[in-house]
Amino acid sequence: MPFFIIAICTSVLTVATLLPLSRSSRWWIRDLDFPRLQIVGSGIALLLAQAALLDFSAFGVKVIVAITICCVLYQAWWILPYTRPFPNEVKLFAGEEPRECIRILSANVLQSNRNAAALLSLIRHYQPDIFVTLESNGWWEKQLDALESNYPYSIKCPLENLYGMHVYSKLRLENSTTQFLVQPDIPSMHTVTVLPSGKKVQMHFLHPTPPSPTENEVSTERDAELLIVAKRVAGLDHPTIVAGDLNDVAWSTTTRLFRKISGLLDPRVGRGMFNTFHASYWFLRWPLDHLFHSRHFTLSFIKRLPAFGSDHFPVLVELVYDAATGVDQQGLEASVSDEVEAEEKIAEESGKA
Known part of the structure; x- marks a missing residue:
């Protein structure tokens, strides 16, 4: 039962990750660009559930874990530029007064x-x-x-x-x-x-x-x-x-x-x-x-x-x-x-x- 539920959650995560790759302009596809941070958080929670509940000796478990990791990494790639470890695109002003x-x-x-x-x-x-x-x-x-x-x-x-x-x-x-x-x-x-x-x-x-x-x-x-x-x-x-x-x-x-x-x-x-x-x-x-x-x-x-x-x-x-x-x-x-x-x-x- 845990495997079945987690497999469904992994499928939802995968679909939410793959659909925005389409160039379709339909609202329900383009709106999936928005919650990438939330999807990353959900993916990490799913990985924790997989680690706690599944038997990693099974091949199918390894597959869904690998898929989940790929989805999390891909979604994180999009939001990474808007985190502090990423280099600044715009320089912080470091001069002295007066400033315009x-x-x-x-x-x-x-x-x-x-x-x-x-x-x-x-x-x-x-x-x-x-x-x-x-x-x-x-x-x-x-x-x-x-x-x-x-x-x-x-x-x-x-x-x-x-x-x-x-x-x-x-x-x-x-x-x-x-x-x-x-x-x-x-x-x-x-x-x-x-x-x-x-x-x-x-x-x-x-x-x-x-x-x-x-x-x-x-x-x-x-x-x-x-x-x-x-x-x-x-x-x-x-x-x-x-x-x-x-x-x-x-x-x-x-x-x-x-x-x-x-x-x-x-x-x-x-x-x-x-x-x-x-x-x-x-x-x-x-x-x-x-x-x-x-x-x-x-x-x-x-x-x-x-x-x-x-x-x-x-x-x-x-x-x-x-x-x-x-x-x-x-x-x-x-x-x-x-x-x-x-x-x-x-x-x-x-x-x-």
Whole structure:
């Protein structure tokens, strides 16, 4: 009986590991990219059960143990870059004052959440230069406007469909636009931020829809939006930042492809996962809120902030404009096959329009 139960558990672990290898965009396959950490934990627990309950002299037992070990190692390979033993992709700023910094706070507010006071308190305490809110509707806009005296520059797109977006900035914004890159009711925001020195930073704020049975049955809408922006910023020689709730985990094939095509860096690599969702369930958390940047920046700090009633934690990142130090920072590199795959994903979504 223990062998039969453990064999079934091993089969489930194997299927959960193999299915994401498919290039299928079906939601129930792509969503298996998310719980790799949880799958590793389950795999280790399964190995302990196998060691305690099974007779290792039997050939069949050796087979299922070997399969379990392979699954655990494969799943761990994906999340390894977001653990501290892994080398940092972005250098920590090690210079002396003065520093030219840009501090950005990103928060998915959860449209139905009414604890705006807690978020406003966090913003007042941490004093970001720019903050972006996702899922912010007309009610949230009224609450956030209380900060306009300190954040005179803004881009606003209040919506009632869970995809409203607002950007507030202490720094001057230029050429600001709200665009609907893939879906007619899903906005993204694009602007140029002017640092105190006059240096200009291209910024993109995104919140694509997730693959799920209640929204999109496939991931093509999300994937296409990320890759359209990736191709826009690829090869640019000026400072660039992309941030927001991407409804994708840091280690997924799509996010990795975004990083390869865009050439942008992830400051979490070698520092931790900084899981932002789900704020209420510690055992079901993934890094869904992201910030990527060009080699013009090094990192001052990155931190996950306290919960404020949303299902997401806010995340705060301070970057230092330090082009001389950052020039030799190395991210993921795109191959010819990566370029082809990106074009195919964009074309697939364009063909549906």
